[in-house]
Amino acid sequence: MDAYPATPNYSAPTQPLRMKPWNWVMLVVGVLLMLLGIGLIIAGAVLLSAGAAQRDGQFLTTDAHRYQTTGHAIASPPLTLELEETETAELPPLEDIANFQIRATPVIPDQELFVGVAEATDAAAYLDDVPHAVLEDVTWTQQEQFSDEWTWDTEVDQRLQEVAGSATPAAPAEEDIWVESTTGTGTQDLTFELQEGQWTLVVLNADGTRPVWVDLQAGARTELMDPVSPGLLIAGIVGLVLGIPLLLLGAAGLGRDIDQDHPQQHHGLSPAATTSGAAVPVYPLAFSGHLDGQLSRGLWLVKWLLAIPHYIVLALLWFALVVTTIAAGIVILFTARYPRSLFAFSVGVLRWSWRVGFYGYLALGTDRYPPFTLAHAAYPAELDVPYPAQLSRGLVLVKWWLLALPHILLLGIIAGGGGVVWLGAGNTSASWGFSLLGLLVLIAAIGLLFTGRYMAGLFALVIGLNRWTYRVSTYVLLLRDEYPPFRLDQGPTDPPPYQPAHHETPQPGL
Structure with missing residues (x-):
């Protein structure tokens, strides 16, 4: 290996050089x-991957979480969906933008469940004076810093606010307030297309009895990912x-x-x-x-x-x-x-x-x-x-x-x-x-x-x-090829250069 060039000598200017x-x-x-x-x-790749994951009618889903109440039902907070029209462009209907899926699985085998979505006012009237639990505000969080998997915040979504009452609800399947509903044993999948209005999700035992013990999993799908992701990729390139x-x-x-x-x-x-x-x-x-x-x-x-x-x-x-x-x-x-x-x-x-x-x-x-x-x-x-x-x-x-x-x-x-x-x-x-x-x-x-x-x-x-x-x-950073020595040269300035004997060959870095 060649000997090192001498350490550069320079005199620093009193004023820093002004760059162009x-x-x-x-x-x-x-x-x-x-x-x-x-x-x-990255955004385009994520959307492209998400679009591929929801092909053939599949939904992007969160992890399932378990909920239990001594009341007759578990209800979500009212969800308001409203689409404001603009003067320059008419936006597509909500149902063409996205739809959601709720998957409910009874914890007790062979328990028949009912899952329904109703207007918030109708759901409130149905649950009036009925002991039930309301999901507190659900927030989204990322499991790990560099993970693409998103899930509900487990410290928030498992908390239920119990609402007292003395009434017993009618069998939910006999009510005509539900916009979408499903009932049966085993896992129940409810798909709800976005619609303008204020909506409440309600989960009950099919006979309206108490308690309710269920695993819930949310999913969503949208057709906007496929047309958007190529544009993001092209713009990024x-x-x-x-x-x-x-x-x-x-x-x-x-x-x-x-x-x-x-x-x-x-x-x-x-x-x-x-x-x-x-x-x-x-x-x-x-x-x-x-x-x-x-x-x-x-x-x-x-x-x-x-x-x-x-x-x-x-x-x-x-x-x-x-x-x-x-x-x-x-x-x-x-x-x-x-x-x-x-x-x-x-x-x-x-x-x-x-x-x-x-x-x-x-x-x-x-x-x-x-x-x-x-x-x-x-x-x-x-x-x-x-x-x-x-x-x-x-x-x-x-x-x-x-x-x-x-x-x-x-x-x-x-x-x-x-x-x-x-x-x-x-x-x-x-x-x-x-x-x-x-x-x-x-x-x-x-x-x-x-x-x-x-x-x-x-x-x-x-x-x-x-x-x-x-x-x-x-x-x-590829600035030099000489391998750094495993040594600790203390002090405010570099140690003096090593002067080898005339018969020695310099060995940099040793």
Whole structure:
């Protein structure tokens, strides 16, 4: 393996470089179009899947839930259905939009059930002075965060409000108030087409006796999914087709702005330019963080609030960074070179993230507010990566996930938020979870609160943990091929380069 190029030297400007505004506009518009496109594609795919699930007369159903009352009936709250006409378009009738299905199964075998839907006033008159139970407001909830299956909230829908009374209802099948009804033993399916009005669902034993013990399951189907889902998919694809080029052009433009500001930082060294006696840095990442001499005792309590504008911008930038890294990986696969402007953009995002993390809850090393820039600036935390003359084509396919996996697992424990570590230390928000870094920063914060001092040894360790994280980030984001060392280089600045003996061959990363 070739020796590393020397760590870049630069002098930070007193004022941050001003980026061209149209590059920011293209980047932001590209990100928004991509997010919109992804959202539309997901919505279209969900509707397409739901439409396929309800073919052949099938309904999209919830899980069944059990209800029991000592009264004579279980009734739903009145459901009002009303369709307002517009001046520009006449909407289709409700019955052409959707219909519902209620599936009732008696808990007691061979119990004959009656299920019916009536106008709310008729149902209220039928149940007047009859002891029964009313379902409280039913809400919908998602079972798991990333699950497509929706169900009734079990903490709400199993609660019944008992209504007192002394009357016994007439046999429900003999009443003529029902718009739709079904009766019999075993599971009963009641289908109700949407109609304007106010409606109540009532479940009873077929003979009107008490108690009522039943499992209920709701379902719905609509014919609107099939015509809507292709449109959403097409609109989402258009959003991606327009958004990806705008995002890449904007990121490349911002990278060129940085490159023009400090072009020397991207000069890689060819293999011929290195010698066996060249100084070899531990890793080709210039990473520093200098502790302010005077820190506020209590400012850290509100830094999460003060840094919200940065968090918003960084969320946008990290989304763009994922896209540019994928694009750069494709280019490296065919050319063995990282597009220079995208390289500068990627390093700029890491630089901005580190500044905000240093100000915030990755280090709490300064009270100086971070600048809003991707470029170098006069700030106590800095980061840079030398531009590589050449990258391995094959490593692009495996280094960001397979080869980096040992580091990712370790950093998941050390820094917390394994998914964030995977993307490269994008965790600029509070990391006070069950992690070593979060615990150390919390100890430092408590020390500041009571003593106004930040222990030097603790600060050195915190910076060392962040340095390790950002070295792995550099590798995962395809910026360098050199494997990150399994070592903790503490202190505000990188360790001095290793000077091998003349007979030694430099072994980077070991």
